[in-house]
Amino acid sequence: MSVTPGESRIEVKGPGRAGRLNRLRALRLRWVDNSRYFPQMLLVPVLVFFVIWNIVPLFWMLGMSFYRYSIITGTPPRFLLFGNYADLFANIAVWLALSKTFIFVLGAVVSETVLGLLLGFLFWGSTTMPGRRLALTLLFTPMILTPAATGTFFRLIYEPTFGVAPHLVHLLFGANINFLGDKAWAMFSVLLVDIWMWTPFMILITLAALGSVPRAELEAAEVDGLPWLKRMTHVILPHAKFIVMLGILLRTIDAFKVMELIYQLTRGGPGSTTEVVGLMLFRRAFEGFDMGWSSALAVVTLLIAIAFTSVYLFILNLSREEKGVA
């Protein structure tokens, strides 16, 4: 058997089992070695993974959303067509959960972006700061913690009798606040934890975005004595906005599907004050075992998330074309 580079020429000798095996191997080698489909073959593992873990469950969920299917009753699934969706549409609790999710997303993403940009700019100009790396490491610790663990330990911090946060508030303002148990404060407290956790991410994104601004342009702006605001809008923003937009997009998607943080903090309470869509989904699917209904809710959530993403991508592409990069 001999293989010349460039083109596989494999001599196959003799009949019988060995010959057949060799022929098969020759075929395989020809395919893998210099087949025109070689690049596609490299993509096969990723596509297999994608199909098994994404496409199949997605369609499974889509199919299940048309059925009444509960795992605990033991009755076979019953086809409802859009029954579950009609129920979702008429259910006030779903609308409430959706509105709370939007409040959460808006509050979290806006504050994280504003704070992240602000602190990112501050830290960008601090190259001569003593212990800068240590300070940045301390700053980024919240981001690397597991949301479930963060939720658990913030429940301890917010705990009204022995928690440190109510104690500090009492010392500073003389007020007694039950952060997670009070309807007026619960959402704010949960948001505060999310902001604490993910502002460092936006700082990191801002630092990366500012790092992508060419040094020469910055120096030119400085030599020309460009005022601060103009330097911002004409030099920094055009370079930095793609990465910042990407950060906002990631945060929006992430905030939209928040579940474990709120589950650990309040379990959606008090009442249903902090019951966001992710939590509702979890409860109906894995505490109520109502698979059909929760699949329908999951499909709706997915569609909303896709809508978000498309809007952002549209904006991103729009600004890119404006700049003439495309």
Add this chain to the structure above:
Amino acid sequence: MRREVRRTIYHLVLWLIALLFFMPVLWIVLAAFKTKGDLLAVPVKWAFVPTLDNFADLVRRHDFFSSLENSFLISAAAVVVALAVAFLAAYCFSCFPSGWSPPRPRWSPSSSCTRRWDGRTPSWA
């Protein structure tokens, strides 16, 4: 001189911000060294005698090491599989980029890879 002072204040503020973000983590880390009595003290106790009892307790738990092992197993498997799968895909995208502009999201990856590969290593390799 004024500039120096301003710079020092600026750095101090940045350090304060970093410490502010680290505070809750520090609080929990400190809680690991407190006894139950210190943890649940009302009002909150700021000074306490550190103890390693909680760690000894943790190590003695029957499920601690098996959970740790599971965590390691899962993260190692995730890294290995993701690396192998993503490496092949990334190789495809970086070696056969013709007709495909990377910064712009395109939803069909195949357009980059339909070109016949001439069997040579790419110019940058």
